[in-house]
Amino acid sequence: MNTTAIPVVRGCGTRKRGGIxxxxxxxxxxxxxxxxxxxxxxxxxxxxxxxxxIGVTLLDDPCTGATHLLDWVGEEAYPxxxxxxxxxRRFGLSRRLPKTLPFARLDRRSRVVQVHRRASLADVxxxxxxxxxxxPKQLIAHREPTTAPSLCAGxxxxxxxxxxxxxxxxSDGLDDPRLVRRAMPSFSYLARMAPADAVPTYVxxxxxxxxxxxxAVIEDPESGNHEAALARAVQAALPVDLEPA
Numbered sequence: 001m002n003t004t005a006i007p008v009v010r011g012c013g014t015r016k017r018g019g020i021x022x023x024x025x026x027x028x029x030x031x032x033x034x035x036x037x038x039x040x041x042x043x044x045x046x047x048x049x050x051x052x053x054i055g056v057t058l059l060d061d062p063c064t065g066a067t068h069l070l071d072w073v074g075e076e077a078y079p080x081x082x083x084x085x086x087x088x089r090r091f092g093l094s095r096r097l098p099k100t101l102p103f104a105r106l107d108r109r110s111r112v113v114q115v116h117r118r119a120s121l122a123d124v125x126x127x128x129x130x131x132x133x134x135x136p137k138q139l140i141a142h143r144e145p146t147t148a149p150s151l152c153a154g155x156x157x158x159x160x161x162x163x164x165x166x167x168x169x170x171s172d173g174l175d176d177p178r179l180v181r182r183a184m185p186s187f188s189y190l191a192r193m194a195p196a197d198a199v200p201t202y203v204x205x206x207x208x209x210x211x212x213x214x215x216a217v218i219e220d221p222e223s224g225n226h227e228a229a230l231a232r233a234v235q236a237a238l239p240v241d242l243e244p245a
Contacts, residue, residue, distance in 0.1 A: 004214070005092030007243075009185040011084065012077040012096075017245045018225030020099060020233050021216045022069060022112050025092040033089045034136045039153035041119040041205035046072065053117065056097055058105060066109035069212070071095055072204075073116045081116045081156040081207050083182065086189045093210045099232055103215075107237035112210045120151055120205035121159070126198035130178070133157045133192070153207070159200065160191035214239040221245065 004025040007015060015021060050057050054074040060067050078084040095112055133154035135142035142152040163180025178192040194200060215233045219242055220226040226242065233240045 005094040005216075006090075007094075008091050010077075010087055010091070010094070011184055012074070015094065015216075015218050015243075015245075016096065017218050017220035018223070018229050019218050020097045020229050021094050021218070022097055022212045023092065023094050023216050024112070024210045024213045033085060034138075036208050036210050037085070037136055037153050038206050038208055039135065039137045039139060039142070040151045041153065041207045043120050043203045043205045044115060046115070046204055051115065056095070056101070058101065059113065064109060066107070066111075067105040068110055068209075069095075069097070069106070069112045071112050071114055073114055075117060078116070079118075079162055080160045080182070080191075081119050082160055082189070082191055083184055084114065084116070085156065085208065086182075086187070087184060088208075088210075090187050094216070097215075099229055101232075103232055103235040105236075106212065106215075108212075110212045110236075110238070112212060113206055114208040114210070115204060115206055117204045118159075118200075118202045119156070119207035120203040121155060122201040122203055124151060124155060126195050126200075127155065127158055130195060131158060132176070156207070157191045159194045159198070161193065163191060163193055165193070166190075212238055214241055216241050216243045218243050219245050 005023045049070060051070055051072050054072055056069055056071045058067050059070045073084050136153050160180060160182050163182040166179055166181050180191060180193050181188050182191055215236060215238050217226050217230045217233050230242060
């Protein structure tokens with residue numbers, strides 16, 4: 001991945017004038033999305049970390065001294081963790097940051113750590129009999145979900161809601177009645193809906209971690225709001241660019 005994300009209509013909408021965005025872009029020679037997944041997902045206690053169901057907070061790493069951005073991905077924009085990941089796969093990461101953040105605490109070691117309410121399941125028993133998604137990170141322990149010591153990240157593509165069922169043959173050559181096409185504002189992708197007998201209990205969890213390649217401030221030529229935002233962003237020890245609206 002390189003520094004620049006692609007400006008498209010995302011699940012959370014379009015970039016706002018005067019906004020500050022943490023970005024990690026794409027490159028043909030870059031690292032694949034799967035390297036940035038947290039597999040298995042790590043359950044968290046959001047309130048204990050000062051994190052609300054939609055929001056960004058800073059988290060200090062006591063081992064390295066780095067400060068990371070803990071970012072809860074809202075379900076209204078991204079009902080499924082796979083929605084967010086497939087968007088990043090195509091267009092790179094671009095996450096709006098509050099202007100009130102203490103940007104001086106951010107540097108090149110900082111990462112955007114993604115949290116989603118549906119990133120972990122307390123019990124995946126109902127999924128195991130018809131699990132077709134290989135482990136995204138190709139972990140040896142996750143080759144067979146029935147023997148995996150913990151939840152495999154492949155669950156994010158085995159439990160997609162809001163998709164349109166399609167009649168198709170799965171990658172294994174078998175009929176796949178759970179196959180769906182999930183439409184997002186600028187793309188669509190194939191995944192699978194939950195089994196009919198699944199009654200999932202979700203646990204908020206960390207599901208991905210991306211480097212902060214740069215901060216992008218979106219120009220506001222009419223009101224000039226970007227000037228104050230730019231003054232805040234340049235306090236970070238990170239590349240900062242002013243982008244056209």
